[in-house]
Every structure is written in structure tokens, then in C-alpha cells.
Amino acid sequence: MNRLNGLAAGLGRIMDRIAGLCLVAIMILVVTNVLFRALFKRPVLGTYDYVTLSTAVMISLALAYCAVQNGHIAVGFVVDRLPKRRQAAVDTAVNLAAVAFWGLCSWQMAAYAGSMASRGVVAATSQIPLYPFIYLVAFGLAALCLVLLVRAVESAMRAAGGK
Amino acid sequence: MTASTVGFISIMAFFALLLLRVPIAYALALVGFLGFSYLTSPSAAFKMVTKEIFSIFSSYSLSVIAMFVWMGFLSFYSGMGARLYIFAYRLIGHRPGGLAIATQAACGAFGAICGSNTATAATIGAIALPEMRKYKYDPSLATASVAAGGVLGVLIPPSVIFIIYGTATEQSVGKLFLAGILPGILLMLLYMAAIYIVVSRNPALGPAGPRATWRERMEALRGGLGEIFIVFSISMGGLFAGWFTPTEAGAVGAAGVLGVALLKRRLSWEGFSKSLLDTTRTTAMIMLLIAGAMIFGRLMAISRIPFEVAGWAGLLPLPPYAVMAVILLIYLLLGCFIDALALVLLTIPIFYPVVVNTLGYDPVWFGVIIVMTVAMGVITPPVGMNVYIIKGVAPDIPLEVIYKGIWPFLFALIMCLGILVAFPGIATFLPDIVVGR
Numbered sequence: 001m002n003r004l005n006g007l008a009a010g011l012g013r014i015m016d017r018i019a020g021l022c023l024v025a026i027m028i029l030v031v032t033n034v035l036f037r038a039l040f041k042r043p044v045l046g047t048y049d050y051v052t053l054s055t056a057v058m059i060s061l062a063l064a065y066c067a068v069q070n071g072h073i074a075v076g077f078v079v080d081r082l083p084k085r086r087q088a089a090v091d092t093a094v095n096l097a098a099v100a101f102w103g104l105c106s107w108q109m110a111a112y113a114g115s116m117a118s119r120g121v122v123a124a125t126s127q128i129p130l131y132p133f134i135y136l137v138a139f140g141l142a143a144l145c146l147v148l149l150v151r152a153v154e155s156a157m158r159a160a161g162g163k
Numbered sequence: 164m165t166a167s168t169v170g171f172i173s174i175m176a177f178f179a180l181l182l183l184r185v186p187i188a189y190a191l192a193l194v195g196f197l198g199f200s201y202l203t204s205p206s207a208a209f210k211m212v213t214k215e216i217f218s219i220f221s222s223y224s225l226s227v228i229a230m231f232v233w234m235g236f237l238s239f240y241s242g243m244g245a246r247l248y249i250f251a252y253r254l255i256g257h258r259p260g261g262l263a264i265a266t267q268a269a270c271g272a273f274g275a276i277c278g279s280n281t282a283t284a285a286t287i288g289a290i291a292l293p294e295m296r297k298y299k300y301d302p303s304l305a306t307a308s309v310a311a312g313g314v315l316g317v318l319i320p321p322s323v324i325f326i327i328y329g330t331a332t333e334q335s336v337g338k339l340f341l342a343g344i345l346p347g348i349l350l351m352l353l354y355m356a357a358i359y360i361v362v363s364r365n366p367a368l369g370p371a372g373p374r375a376t377w378r379e380r381m382e383a384l385r386g387g388l389g390e391i392f393i394v395f396s397i398s399m400g401g402l403f404a405g406w407f408t409p410t411e412a413g414a415v416g417a418a419g420v421l422g423v424a425l426l427k428r429r430l431s432w433e434g435f436s437k438s439l440l441d442t443t444r445t446t447a448m449i450m451l452l453i454a455g456a457m458i459f460g461r462l463m464a465i466s467r468i469p470f471e472v473a474g475w476a477g478l479l480p481l482p483p484y485a486v487m488a489v490i491l492l493i494y495l496l497l498g499c500f501i502d503a504l505a506l507v508l509l510t511i512p513i514f515y516p517v518v519v520n521t522l523g524y525d526p527v528w529f530g531v532i533i534v535m536t537v538a539m540g541v542i543t544p545p546v547g548m549n550v551y552i553i554k555g556v557a558p559d560i561p562l563e564v565i566y567k568g569i570w571p572f573l574f575a576l577i578m579c580l581g582i583l584v585a586f587p588g589i590a591t592f593l594p595d596i597v598v599g600r
Contacts, residue, residue, distance in 0.1 A: 019447075020439030023229055030230075030414035034407065048223055051410065055229065056221035062447035071444045072186035072451060073502050077545045079184040094185050101193050108209040109216065134217055141216075 008150045011143060012065035019065075022058035026051055046126035053123065053133050060140030067147045088158035095152035099145050106141035113138060166202055170466025173198040177459070187505045188448070191455030198462040212458055219454040223410060224330045228278075228449055230413025231321045233442040234398075234420050235277035235286075240434035241424035243391060244286040247272045250383035252294065253375035260362030260369035262298060263308040264355045266291040270312030271351040272388065274319035275395045276420065278326070279445075280503070280541060283316025284309055284549045288556040294372075301368040302560050304361065307542075307568025309556075310549040311354060314538040314576070317503075318347035320399055321416070324507055324537070326409065327453065328530045331511045332519075336409045337402050338594040342527045345589050346535065346579065353575040361571050394419035403597055449504065456508030463512045476517045483522040484584070490514055491536050491580075498540020502548055506537050528583075531590040535580050542569050542576075 029050055037043040066072060079090050113134035121130050164172075173194050180190035192212065200208035219225065238244060251265035251272075258264070269287050277283050288309040295305035317324050320340030329336040362369040375383075398416030401407040407415065424430035463469055476486050493514075497506055519526045541548040543566075550565050583589055 016440065016443055019443040020436075023233060023439060023442060023446075026226065027230065027233070027414045027417050030411055031418045034411050034415060038406075051226050052221040052223050055223075055226040056217065058229065058443065059220045059447055059450045062443035063451060066444045066447040066451075069444055071448045072188055073448060073505070074184045074186040075181050075500060075502075075546055076184050078182045090183055094183055097193070098185070098189050101189070101196070104209070105192075105212055105216070109213045112210075112213040112217070133221065137217055137220060 005150050005154070008064075008143075008147045009068050012068045012147060015061040015140070015143060016065035019058045019061040022054045022061070026054050026058070029054075046123075046128075049123040049126040049128060053128065053130075056133050057136055060137045063140045064143035064147050067144055067151075085159055085161065088155045091155035092152050092159055095148045095155060099148045099152060102141050102148065103145045106138045106145060109134060109138035109141060166466045167468055167471055169198055169202055170463060170468040173459075173462055173466070174468075181501070187502060188451040188455040191452070191459040191505075191509070195455070195458035195460075195462040199458075199465065202462070202465055211461055215457045215461065216454045219457055220450060222330075223408075224336075225326070225450065225453065227326055227336070227408075227410040227413045228323055229442060229446040230410060230417050231278035231323060231326070232282075232445050232449075233438060234321070234413065234417040235279060235282045236438040236441045236445075237417060237420040237424060237430070237435075238273070238276045238391075239282065239286045240438045241420065241427075241430040243276070243420070243424075244269065244273050245290045246383065247388060247391065248287060248290045248294075250380070250388055252291075252372065253380045253383050256372040257374035259366050259371050260304075260358045262291065262295045262300060262372055263304055263358045263362075263369055266295075266308050267312050267315070267351050267354045267358070270309075270315045271319055271347065272391060274316040274347065275399075276321075276391055276416065277316050278321040278323040280313040280315075280317045280538065281548055281552050282313075282445075284313025284552050285556065287312060288553050292553070292557050295369075296557075298372045299370055301568070302557075303564050303568030304358070304368045305568075306550075306553045306557060306560055306565040307572055308354070308358060310542050310547070310553045310565060311569065311572030311576070313549045313552070314535075314541065315347055315351055315354075317534055317538065318343045318350060318531075320344065321413065322534070323449065324504060324534050325530060327449075327504065328507055328511065328533065331508065332515055332526060332530075334526050334530065335594075335598065337405075338527050338598050339530050340399065341403060341593040341597055342531050342590045343534070344593055346531050346583055349582065349589060350535070350576065350579045353579050354572060357571040357575040390423045394423065405598075452505055453508060456505065459509065460512040469513050469516055472513055473517045473521050477521045483524070486522060487518065487524065487584075490518065491532070494533065494536040495539055498537045499543050500546050501540070502546075503537040503541050506540065507533060525587060525591055527594055528587045528590045532580065532583060535576065535583070539573060539576050542572065 033044040033047040079087055113131045116134055117131035177190050177194045196208050196212050199211055248269040251268040252262055255261040255265050270283050273283050273287055291309055292305060320343050322343055325339040326336055329339050394416055397419055398412045402412035518524050518529050542550060553565055554562055
């Protein structure tokens with residue numbers, strides 16, 4: 001169990017580091033574009049596409065680690081009052097439902113990427129194909145599922161009276 | 164079942180899931196998906212969900228959020244917030260209640276480089292609380308003043324909630340930012356007045372601190388305020404002048420803070436790395452929340468609930484301001500339970516058409532009103548986000564003690580809201596003269 005937990009958290013952390021690099025890259029690109037436009041009257045062509053696609057990469061890669069750190073906000077004032085084992089039971093059910101939902105979304109996202117690939121849809125100015133980025137969103141959602149699945153198993157063990 | 168019945172059941176289901184501690188973003192997306200599938204078909208719902216998620220994640224107008232969030236965290240890790248507070252308290256810390264008043268000034272100034280109320284409360288709280296405790300301030304007053312001061316972070320631009328409101332309603336983010344400035348300053352002054360009155364009546368709540376010399380004050384001024392002024396002028400000034408898009412203003416602001424921090428050798432590698440980590444986490448949370456709200460919004464649109472609410476509000480035998488008062492009351496009540504950002508996202512599809520199209524209120528003014536109203540929710544029980552943040556900074560102080568100190572600040576917020584309703588010009592004046600109608 002600990003190994004699975006470590007794997008999910010480790011994968012999340014690596015993905016999150018790449019997301020951080022995307023953030024730095026977006027900032028540098030946007031500032032370069034502003035400077036080039038102001039100083040040389042020559043904007044960096046395709047900035048809009050690069051910014052939107054890198055943002056999609058950044059968010060997708062950060063979703064899982066955000067869940068590892070309990071970053072997705074929830075309202076706890078009712079469940080917090082329940083006994084610990086009841087809380088664990090509720091968390092198990094919630095996490096399993098979330099795994100099912102985001103799992104389906106990830107699968108459908110991959111299907112959407114496939115259809116974009118076969119239709120050859122590209123970004124407007126840079127002509128970059130969109131489908132690899134959509135696959136990446138699907139991957140990000142799948143990693144989120146992995147984290148939530150580990151959570152579900154952990155809370156199920158707590159609900160059953162384990163550690 | 165009619166479409167609006169399905170919509171109504173979905174709203175109830177959403178609240179039920181919230182009570183089960185389901186993250187708000189998941190609950191919005193799941194209920195939105197299920198309701199949409201019921202009214203159309205599962206395959207249409209999957210198409211809608213995947214398209215919405217990808218279009219939100221790859222949205223240019225929302226990419227700005229990451230930039231402003233990063234700018235705030237960079238300012239925090241490079242100690243800019245701390246220096247602001249030091250300047251304010253050297254100036255007025257020797258007066259009764261002076262440290263709490265200085266906290267408001269620091270929150271207001273930090274708001275000019277930070278777009279989130281929780282980040283503002285956390286940043287200033289981490290510095291101001293230990294100082295106030297050192298000088299034996301009443302714990303209620305000390306903690307509540309920081310929790311309430313955080314609200315200034317979203318009113319004074321940049322502001323994540325204004326960005327989201329602007330994107331959802333197709334209003335100019337620049338105009339909204341400008342509209343937040345004067346109400347933000349007004350609220351800061353009202354907070355200061357509230358502290359002054361409370362401490363005058365019971366001086367033991369906020370004993371005077373030591374007096375700083377003018378030389379010490381000038382030193383503190385050089386350390387922080389000047390840098391924030393320069394970064395704010397370039398980033399926000401460029402946006403207001405129409406040179407930059409909001410995303411560019413955010414990137415230039417983040418680059419500015421990073422540049423200043425590196426030049427003055429104030430940012431360690433660890434601080435930089437933590438700023439990235441905090442930014443990606445916060446941005447992922449916000450973007451998934453927006454995606455969830457958009458999915459839920461699509462369900463609301465096909466359930467026709469917004470149209471029915473608008474029609475119903477239009478037929479009410481009440482003057483517009485009374486309908487507006489009812490809407491604000493609903494916001495206040497919901498704000499006690501739901502996070503400010505989620506509340507804005509959730510309710511805009513329902514109330515925006517009523518307020519702007521049916522009742523004829525100014526959309527920019529309404530944006531400011533909404534931000535202030537949901538801000539009350541972040542400092543009131545049972546779910547006051549800023550109060551939780553302050554509890555994190557000062558774990559030994561019970562939540563009840565913090566909530567007890569909130570009253571004067573809540574009163575100031577309500578007064579500020581009243582003034583804005585009576586004189587809408589306070590919000591619309593700046594956008595009208597700078598950008599034009």
C-alpha cells in the first residue's frame with residue numbers, strides 16, 4: 001500500500017515540476033513578446049497558441065499533485081463532526097465515485113483527442129496539431145484518478161479499522 | 164420531468180454532495196454531467212464535458228490567473244509583504260490600535276500585487292500576527308483584523324475573482340480592475356475607522372507599540388513600498404492604458420517581482436521553487452473549479468432555470484433595489500457555506516441576466532458588489548476561508564475567538580456595501596474616465 005501511495009505521490013510530484021517549468025516558460029514567452037512588440041514592432045508569431053497550449057499542459061500536469069496536497073477545496077463542516085471511522089467510510093465512497101467519474105472523463109478525453117487527430121485539427125496561427133495536448137489532459141485526469149484511488153484504498157482501510 | 168425540474172434537483176444534489184465533503188469542483192462537474200446526460204444523452208454530455216475541460220484549460224483569458232497567482236507568491240517568498248508591514252507599523256504602530264490599522268494598510272498595499280484574499284491574509288497574517296501578539300493585542304482583534312484585511316486583496320487589483328467574473332460575463336477585466344480601486348480604498352479606511360472606534364472604547368484591546376524615528380521610517384519606505392509601486396505601475400498601468408492584455412500584465416508583473424527579488428538578492432532557490440509549487444497547486448484548483456462550474460452552467464442553460472428566475476424576478480411587484488437586496492441576501496447566506504470563487508462561478512449564470520438585463524444595473528458595478536458580498540462569506544461562520552487561513556498561521560487561537568473579533572469588520576463591510584449601492588459612482592467613476600463608457 002505504501003509503495004502504491006509513494007508511486008502516486010512521486011508521479012504527481014514529477015508532473016508538477018514540469019508544470020512549474022511550463023509556468024516559467026509562459027512568463028518568459030509573454031514578456032519576450034511584449035518587449036519585441038514594443039522595441040522592434042515585431043511580435044513573436046503564434047504567442048497566443050503557445051500560451052494557451054502551455055497553460056493546458058501546466059494545468060493537466062498539476063491536477064494530480066494538487067489532489068495529493070488536498071488542494072481541491074471542499075466543505076468539511078458536516079462530515080468533520082462524524083466519528084473518525086464514519087468519516088473514513090464517507091471518504092471511501094466519495095473517492096471511489098470521483099475515480100469513476102474522472103476515469104470516464106479521461107477515457108472520453110482520449111477519444112476526443114483521437115477524433116481531433118483523425119480530423120487533423122491544428123491551432124489557428126502556429127498550425128500545431130491540437131491532439132497531443134488533449135491526450136495530455138487525458139493523462140492528467142488519469143493521474144488524478146490514480147491519486148484518488150490510493151486515497152479510496154487508504155480510507156477504506158481506516159473505515160475497516162486498520163491503520 | 165420538465166427541464167427546470169431537473170435543473171432544480173441538480174442544484175439540490177450539488178448541495179447534498181458538498182455536505183459529504185466532495186470537493187466543489189468534482190461536485191459541480193459530476194452533477195452538471197449527470198443532469199446534462201438526463202436531458203440530452205450520455206454521449207452528448209461526454210462531448211460537452213471534454214470540450215469544456217479542454218477549452219477552459221487552454222483558455223487565453225484564463226491563463227492570466229496563473230500569472231497573478233505567481234506574482235503574489237513571489238512577493239510573499241521574497242519578503243515584500245513583510246517590508247510593507249514594517250513600513251506601515253513604523254509609521255502608526257505607536258498609536259493605540261496602530262498595529263491593527265497598519266495591518267489594513269499593508270493588506271491594501273499588498274493587494275496591489277496579489278490577486279487573492281486568502282494569499283493576502285496568509286502573507287500579512289504571518290508577519291502582523293506575531294507583532295500584534297508581542298505587544299499584547301487582544302487575540303480576537305489581532306486575528307480578525309488580518310482575516311478581514313485579506314478581502315482588500317481581491318478588491319484592489321489585480322484580482323482573481325474579477326478575472327473570472329469578467330471572463331464569465333464578457334466584461335473588460337481592465338474596467339473591473341479599475342472599478343475595484345476606490346471601493347478597496349474606501350473599505351480599507353472603514354476598517355481602520357472600525358479599529359479606531361473599538362480601541363478607543365477599550366484601549367486594552369490594542370496597546371500602543373514603540374515609536375519609530377523618522378530615519379527608521381524612511382529606511383522602511385525604501386525597502387518595500389517603492390518596489391511595489393513600480394511593479395504595480397508598469398503591470399496595471401500598462402493594462403489600464405491598453406498596452407497589455409490582462410495575461411501580459413500578469414506576466415510582466417510576475418517578471419517585475421522576480422526581477423526585483425533577484426536584483427536585491429531576496430529570493431532563495433528554495434523560495435523560488437516553493438512559489439512554483441504553490442502556484443501550480445492553486446492554479447490547478449482554480450481551473451478545475453472553473454471547468455466544473457462551466458459544466459454545471461451548461462446544465463443550467465439547458466434547464467432554462469436562469470430564464471425562469473429572470474422572468475420571475477421581472478414579474479415581482481417589487482422595485483429593482485428590493486429584488487437586488489433579495490439577491491444580495493441569497494449571496495450572503497450561500498457565502499457562509501461556499502467558497503467565494505465557487506459561489507461567483509455558480510451563481511453568475513443565474514443572477515447576472517436578472518441584475519443586468521431585467522433590472523438594468525451596471526455590469527461592472529455589479530461585479531464589485533458581488534466581490535464585496537462574497538467577501539463577507541470568507542470571514543463569517545461556519546465556513547470562513549480567511550478565518551481558516553489565520554487559524555493555520557496562529558494554531559493556538561480557537562476559531563470562536565477569531566469569529567468573535569469579526570463583528571466590527573463585518574459592520575464596516577456592510578457599510579461599504581451600503582455606500583456603494585447608494586453611490587454606484589464610487590465603482591464606475593474610474594473605469595468611465597479611464598476607459599470610457
